[in-house]
Every structure is written in structure tokens, then in C-alpha cells.
Amino acid sequence: MEVISVLHMKGGTGDSSYASNSLVGNKVISRTRPVIEEAVSDLCRNATLPEKLCIADLGCASGPNAFLAVLGIMKAMDKIREEGGFQSPEFQVYLNDLPGNDFNTLFRALPQFQDSLKEQLGLGFGPCFFTGVPGSFYRRLFLSKTLHFVHSSYCLQWLSQVPELEDINKGNVYIAITSPPGVIRAYQQQFQKDFSAFLKCRSEEMVTGGCMVLTILGRKSDDPTTKECCQIWELLSMALRDMVSQELTEEKKLDEFNIPHYNPSPGEVKEVVEAEGSFSIDRLDASQVNWNVYENDSAYNITKCIRSVVESLLVNQFGHAVMDRLFQRYREIIDDTISKETTQFFSVIVTLTKRVV
Numbered sequence: 001m002e003v004i005s006v007l008h009m010k011g012g013t014g015d016s017s018y019a020s021n022s023l024v025g026n027k028v029i030s031r032t033r034p035v036i037e038e039a040v041s042d043l044c045r046n047a048t049l050p051e052k053l054c055i056a057d058l059g060c061a062s063g064p065n066a067f068l069a070v071l072g073i074m075k076a077m078d079k080i081r082e083e084g085g086f087q088s089p090e091f092q093v094y095l096n097d098l099p100g101n102d103f104n105t106l107f108r109a110l111p112q113f114q115d116s117l118k119e120q121l122g123l124g125f126g127p128c129f130f131t132g133v134p135g136s137f138y139r140r141l142f143l144s145k146t147l148h149f150v151h152s153s154y155c156l157q158w159l160s161q162v163p164e165l166e167d168i169n170k171g172n173v174y175i176a177i178t179s180p181p182g183v184i185r186a187y188q189q190q191f192q193k194d195f196s197a198f199l200k201c202r203s204e205e206m207v208t209g210g211c212m213v214l215t216i217l218g219r220k221s222d223d224p225t226t227k228e229c230c231q232i233w234e235l236l237s238m239a240l241r242d243m244v245s246q247e248l249t250e251e252k253k254l255d256e257f258n259i260p261h262y263n264p265s266p267g268e269v270k271e272v273v274e275a276e277g278s279f280s281i282d283r284l285d286a287s288q289v290n291w292n293v294y295e296n297d298s299a300y301n302i303t304k305c306i307r308s309v310v311e312s313l314l315v316n317q318f319g320h321a322v323m324d325r326l327f328q329r330y331r332e333i334i335d336d337t338i339s340k341e342t343t344q345f346f347s348v349i350v351t352l353t354k355r356v357v
């Protein structure tokens with residue numbers, strides 16, 4: 001499966017769209033705001049503010065979250081500008097995602113966001129220009145030495161491809177307790193390779209002293225089989241195994257399907273950054289948010305969120321016909337799980353500065 005051509009969050013603004021089901025991502029970006037503010041303040045302190053400032057949000061998807069981080073970055077910059085009595089730079093904002101992303105919905109929401117920027121930041125701010133950039137962030141996307149600030153939230157856990165597995169990951173869609181050691185190793189190696197390629201591309205595109213804030217859906221523990229990161233996919237595997245036992249899909253299809261996704265620990269992120277060598281680490285934290293960010297009907301809403309994220313991959317393997325049954329079963333399993341235990345997503349948040357070369 002070619003991740004770049006298959007993976008896309010559910011487009012539009014309807015009930016099943018990512019735009020309407022991205023509250024977890026929204027909470028995560030909101031909580032990262034102090035880290036973003038600190039990084040912007042460091043960027044402005046370390047470098048003389050240029051007249052033209054380029055910002056990129058990588059893996060923006062479409063919907064409210066695409067603008068949330070940009071708003072946080074802009075507000076932090078404007079505060080510094082006001083405090084220092086500087087004239088505002090001109091801003092170029094790049095919104096990147098894979099080519100299958102619903103850029104039309106994103107662009108349609110832009111005028112409203114631009115109006116609210118003007119309202120919140122006043123006339124002394126900007127001007128501010130927006131550009132959509134379709135393509136994989138594991139390749140070069142921008143001109144060399146042009147980016148000052150890069151942000152990405154809940155994207156870098158997506159791998160460029162499904163790892164090449166020598167063993168069958170029987171009945172599992174991700175790393176599980178029952179996965180052979182070779183499967184776990186292959187996932188780890190794919191993450192190392194991809195994240196290193198990401199850093200290399202950004203190091204070519206960023207100015208010296210430029211700053212990145214990356215929030216990755218990860219884990220706290222050193223153990224890649226921990227429930228912290230595997231449980232949400234284990235429950236999906238359970239639902240798929242039920243589909244197999246009811247002969248709604250074939251066992252072979254399940255055994256061949258693995259999610260191109262890896263949840264790293266802070267230690268793994270640090271190791272790749274240090275080995276690649278282009279960036280210094282200013283801050284590295286882990287935090288958590290409950291699966292259950294909704295006031296009512298949590299299992300229903302968690303299921304809708306995960307469906308809006310992974311349905312494109314599942315349809316590609318199992319076909320459309322089985323999706324409603326699959327997610328109905330997934331919902332029942334999630335409902336049962338969250339009634340018995342506290343379930344959380346873990347984030348690894350890293351702030352990086354481009355080294356002098």
C-alpha cells in the first residue's frame with residue numbers, strides 16, 4: 001500500500017468528517033500552546049526578527065485544528081512585537097498535508113480565519129499570506145533556508161510506508177504483545193528511518209536558529225508493546241478478528257494488514273535527533289490526554305474520531321461494505337473498555353533549534 005496516495009482524513013465538514021471529530025487533536029494543540037509560546041519567544045530572542053517570516057504547519061488536515069496552531073504562533077509573535085515596539089514582519093504561512101487531504105475545505109475556511117486574525121491581532125499585524133503545500137513531509141517541500149518556524153501535531157507517528165515485515169503479525173493490525181520480535185524491530189527501524197529523513201529535509205529548508213515544535217502521538221514507556229500506545233489498535237484488531245469469525249472478511253486480509261503508524265517514546269525521539277545531528281533539543285516532554293474528551297457518549301465519539309482518521313486505509317484493504325459493521329463492533333469494544341479502565345493517548349512534545357552549520 002502506498003501511504004502517500006491512500007491515507008487521508010475524512011474530508012468535508014459533515015458529521016463523519018475529521019473536521020467534526022478532531023477534539024482530541026484540538027485539546028492536544030491547546031495544551032501545547034505554552035510550549036509554542038516559549039519556542040516563539042526563543043526564536044525572536046536568538047535571531048533578529050526578519051522582515052519576512054515563514055511558518056509551516058505540517059500535516060494540517062482540514063478543519064479547525066489546521067488554524068489553531070497557526071493562531072497560537074501568530075499571537076505569540078504579536079505579543080513579542082508589541083512588547084518590543086517592533087514593526088510586524090510579513091508572514092508566509094504554509095499549510096502542508098498529503099495530496100489526498102481535503103484542501104478545498106481548508107481553503108474555504110481561510111477567509112473566516114483571516115478575518116478573525118485581523119480582529120484578534122489588530123491592524124498593526126502582518127500582512128499574512130497562506131499557501132497550501134501538498135506532499136509528504138518525508139521529502140523536501142520548501143526552498144532551502146526559508147523556514148523560520150515549523151509546527152506539526154499528531155502527524156509524525158504516521159510512517160512513510162508499512163514496515164517490511166519478515167514475520168506475519170497474525171491477527172494484529174499494529175504491534176501487540178503477541179507480535180513476533182521481528183515485527184517490533186521492523187516498526188522501530190521504519191520510524192528511525194522516516195524521522196531521520198524528516199529532520200534532514202527540514203534541516204535543508206530551515207534557517208539557522210529556526211525552531212520546530214513537534215507533537216507526536218507516542219508513549220511514555222520504553223516498552224513499544226505497552227498498552228499506552230497499542231490499546232487503541234488492539235481494540236481495532238479485536239473488532240476485525242470478530243469480522244473474520246463472522247466470515248465478513250478473510251483472515252488472510254487481516255494478517256496482511258498493518259497500520260503504517262508508530263508511537264515513539266521520548267528516548268527514541270531523542271536518539272534519532274542526536275544521530276541525525278542538524279538540530280539541538282531545547283525541550284522534550286511527554287503528556288497525556290484521556291481518550292474520553294467528550295461529555296457524553298464517549299465510545300460513540302471516540303469511534304467516530306478513529307474512523308475519520310483510519311477509514312481510508314481500512315477501505316483500501318477490506319472494502320466499503322464491511323465498514324459500518326466493523327465500527328459498530330469497535331464501538332461496543334471501546335464502550336466495554338472505557339467502562340472498566342482509564343484510557344489515555346500519550347504525546348511526545350519536542351522543541352528543536354536548527355544548529356549552526
Ligand SMILES: C[S@@+](CC[C@H](N)C(=O)[O-])C[C@H]1O[C@@H](n2cnc3c(N)ncnc32)[C@H](O)[C@@H]1O
Pocket residue numbers: 007008009022025026029058059060061062065066096097098101135136137138152153154155158159160309
Ligand atoms: C491525525 S491528523 C492531525 C491533523 C492536525 N495536525 C491535528 O492536530 O488535528 C494527521 C495528519 O497528518 C497527515 N500526514 C500523515 N503523513 C503525512 C506525510 N508523510 N506528509 C504530510 N502529511 C502527513 C495526515 O494526512 C493527516 O492529515
